[in-house]
Amino acid sequence: MEDLLQVGVITTTHGIRGEVKVYPTTDDAHRFEDLTYILLDTGKELCELEIEKVRYFKQFVILKFKDVDNINDIEPYKGRSLYVTREFAVPLKENEYYIADLIDMKVFLEDGSFFGTLKDVMETGANDVYVMQTEAFGEVLVPAIKDCIKAVDVEQGTMTIHLLEGLC
Template sequence: MDFYEVGQIINTHGIRGEVKVKTITDFAQERFQKGKIVYLLMPNEYLELKISDVRTIKQFYLLTFEGYNDINLVERYKGMKLGINEKQQQKLGENNFYYHQIIGLKVVDENQNELGQVIEILSPGANDVWVVRRIGKKDLLLPAIHDVVKKVDIENGKVLVELLDGLDD
């Protein structure tokens, strides 16, 4: 079964098993609801968890899981990722993609010159930034905006980009 990250447990909160979660999803309100299932992603296995209580504090979600009502039961999960399985993924609109669909794609410019491969996606603010690993050069940082990303072709594993002045040194 494939899992996709939606959050990370960054700390415990209080003594009743509540955990503080940093979200890694655009669908946090849908993912983190009472009764929903998430998976604790461990190195060689996963643990299915049912959310029994949810509240927010600043930009974080505070979650409690069924059967984990004590800090001693959840403390060991600090730093671990929470995920969903592929059946739980939302359908996306046209020209919208999940990170896992973009990471690994080849990046080519308008002249079909291969620039590298997307290895990571950063979310620093107004738009995402795709980190493109290049051979013999430092990584290229591409803003994921329509002026730069012209076409994403998941089936053929390519992204067509237009390098605006100043993007490549």
């Protein structure tokens, strides 16, 4: 299991006073209001930044970090990810999972045979779609619905699925 969970990506700077426009990669963009700090992936290390102010603009979150008061201080981090530790993650409801915990999960069919590896999660309006890489069929898209997803064991890193007709 991942210890860090991505909550956003810096898309660009906002103004000249060091604010950034963040594309949230979390279900609830307003969760930034509950955070006192965030971890920035600088490319070399994780840097802890204290959140000073949170605003919203369309689908973006505008963040101002303490002691970052100039556009030049934050501009090199465009495109970089923002993380929280698992202890600050939003609690999950039943049958909900963090995407980071699903990536690279081994997928098995109901009969116990190995099917493939979960490589990505596409978030759609109705339900998520799991992108699975298989040896036999290449890339297979499986909807994350009860009819298809029979069991998920995050601790073991495994998923059991029922393959609906026409998916392969």
